Amino acid sequence: AQSVTQLGSHVSVSEGALVLLRCNYSSSVPPYLFWYVQYPNQGLQLLLKYTSAATLVKGINGFEAEFKKSETSFHLTKPSAHMSDAAEYFCAVTGRGAQKLVFGQGTRLTINP
């Protein structure tokens, strides 16, 4: 079975500041981990994914995430926030042989000017 916990339903940062969105997972099989972004009134778009290759994964729009097995974490970061990053972000997990894709509760990111 798999599950995901996103710490913090709302995160607010200033433009130009570091963005850190936290995700911890539980998985009974080697996990595949994803971050998705959802802009208002739109569907979900893949930011980046970890599927057992490099543990530091780079995605679109300057985001990256690091898979840490010892901490069961897959936190999303961006060095410098931009106003266009304001959106809701979802962490998700599936795994080798798993059939379901399970999402966290989401984190709404607000960027302050």
Added chain:
Amino acid sequence: NAGVTQTPKFQVLKTGQSMTLQCAQDMNHNSMYWYRQDPGMGLRLIYYSASEGTTDKGEVPNGYNVSRLNKREFSLRLESAAPSQTSVYFCASSEVRGSYPENTEAFFGQGTRLTVV
């Protein structure tokens, strides 16, 4: 390349009415999913289909039925709509490739905003 297409985009139902949400994908994926999204709840899995001809319950299946009509299409039916089913519904498809995990990714439709009054 259309990806995942959902219809309709918006729907208003009266309590007790029935309707079917349609989903089709053109990526030849084996797995398809139906989620509902509610404020503060993230995306919750309603039903999924790991392959053509199979369906399984997710986290919140009560009040819904699904049909995997063929490899491309996966429909979600509300037999007797209730206000608690007011939500945004997303269909997704994916292919978990054991030999090529780097190709694993889920693609989403644009969503159906359903209101039950």
